[in-house]
């Protein structure tokens with residue numbers, strides 16, 4: 483549905499020049515829920531606005547539904563956008579805002595009425611249908627902006643942090659509703675968020691961005707379990723980093739030697755080759771706390787109880803810190819005490835050798 487190759491956007495010139503997007507390439511499939519995830523300022527909005535036609539790229543190519551659209555103005559592209567600063571038409575009511583796109587398309591009055599009714603239900607705004615949008619709250623405005631963009635059923639919907647103004651409970655509800663709507667309507671969603679949990683729960687695939695570049699594209703599980711780079715591993719969830727020695731690589735399987743001298747089989751980021759020092763990433767919940775004599779030994783420094791689970795902070799022999807997370811069971815007796823000599827282990831294939 484969207485094919486982007488080597489897209490670069492530089493704002494300004496000379497000493498003022500700033501490259502917001504650098505050689506971005508990505509293919510987004512039809513009916514896909516595709517998420518751009520990254521920290522503030524990494525270029526998410528710039529990429530979205532380029533797809534919509536509000537930003538002219540400096541170089542690169544893009545096709546939308548098979549057609550080269552870079553020369554086309556926004557209004558002819560088969561795309562609707564929910565902007566980060568969801569500007570509504572203040573002189574119109576909630577219902578009129580939602581029906582606006584359909585009016586522009588000259589759809590029959592009865593159809594407009596029905597679609598607006600459905601959209602009002604979806605975003606839970608039916609009771610405020612006839613209120614002016616200047617007289618509703620920020621979260622309500624955001625929901626109206628969402629409904630307005632969805633109503634004409636565009637081929638592609640671009641959503642720039644569309645749930646950021648909503649409270650936790652409504653946000654969770656809207657996440658599920660949006661995901662359902664997306665798979666039911668067949669609309670391709672390009673969704674921007676800096677919330678990793680939102681990205682993991684909603685997306686078919688995620689592109690993790692940093693400093694104008696896409697670092698990794700993959701399904702939620704792929705991105706979480708097999709981050710290719712330190713930034714990705716660090717940005718999504720919590721991770722332990724272990725310095726290790728690469729013994730051998732065979733495709734995606736790497737044999738690594740830990741500072742304890744023991745070797746373990748791990749996954750290698752694609753393209754990782756050669757020997758020498760590497761970093762192995764291990765998720766806290768994928769590691770086990772054991773008596774000494776495990777893969778790596780150390781001393782238990784802290785036990786932090788979180789209700790759902792407990793975090794064990796271990797100072798490994800050699801000086802690195804490592805966190806093991808264990809799900810709590812009712813009435814379980816804590817087997818360890820701060821200061822204990824302990825061991826940390828993880829199963830073959832669990833650790834991930836990073837690319838950098």
Ligand SMILES: Nc1ncnc2c1ncn2[C@@H]1O[C@H](COP(=O)(O)OP(=O)(O)OP(=O)(O)O)[C@@H](O)[C@H]1O
Nearest residue numbers: 493494500502521522523524525526527528529676
């Ligand atoms: N018109 C512009 N002129 C100059 N620099 C710009 C312009 N628009 C954006 N930038 C810069 O480009 C970078 C990327 O901006 P962008 O809005 O795409 O970030 P973002 O990932 O959407 O961040 P956020 O999560 O804060 O919304 C930022 O450093 C920003 O300051």
Ligand SMILES: [Mg+2]
Nearest residue numbers: 526527566642
């Ligand atoms: Mg933004």
